[in-house]
Amino acid sequence: MSKGAGDEQAPSFKREMLATLPSLRAFAVSLTGKHDKADDLVQDTVMKAWAKQSSFEMGTNIKAWLFTILRNEFYSQMRKRGREVQDSDGAFTERLSVHPAQYGSMDMQDFKNALSKLPDDQREAIILIGASGFSYEDAAAICECAVGTMKSRVSRARIRLQEILQVAGQADYGPDAVSTQVTTTTLSLGNR
Numbered sequence: 001m002s003k004g005a006g007d008e009q010a011p012s013f014k015r016e017m018l019a020t021l022p023s024l025r026a027f028a029v030s031l032t033g034k035h036d037k038a039d040d041l042v043q044d045t046v047m048k049a050w051a052k053q054s055s056f057e058m059g060t061n062i063k064a065w066l067f068t069i070l071r072n073e074f075y076s077q078m079r080k081r082g083r084e085v086q087d088s089d090g091a092f093t094e095r096l097s098v099h100p101a102q103y104g105s106m107d108m109q110d111f112k113n114a115l116s117k118l119p120d121d122q123r124e125a126i127i128l129i130g131a132s133g134f135s136y137e138d139a140a141a142i143c144e145c146a147v148g149t150m151k152s153r154v155s156r157a158r159i160r161l162q163e164i165l166q167v168a169g170q171a172d173y174g175p176d177a178v179s180t181q182v183t184t185t186t187l188s189l190g191n192r
Helices: 005-032 033-053 062-080 091-096 105-116 120-130 136-141 147-165 177-189
Strands: none
Touching: 005 033, 033 062, 033 120, 062 177, 091 105, 105 120, 105 147, 120 136, 120 147, 136 147
């Protein structure tokens, strides 16, 4: 059996696609909010990408191409899903969650809650730029918008996150004043 051009592209395509899986999964988790749904979304994305690999041009940005497929698949699934539990005030989520034991976990939860309050376009922009490391140009291509629009969305998302988290400066990061006192006192007592 002779090899065609597509057969030679397959190993390289597969290798590049597999290297992108952790980033795809992280983006999927940020969109869905649930690891199991994110895994399903990544699987659907990989299946679609594999079926359409002939439309991918080797040498171009496979990560951006896969993120675009994942994003489009996510929005397609959201449109298909007619009924969802509305939890805009977080009451349902609060009953299901467990309070974190450490400050880092609590800060991360606060951040996730703040992130969920952003409009979809701003949340998507800040995740693509801030968490996934895409350039503004690549993120704009994924979201099918102008680079200036992407920059504006990121800027508005950052400002809104600061407002929601009530961050005014560097002093607002880390433990609060009471926690710092307790920690400092405990450490001082331990050094006696």
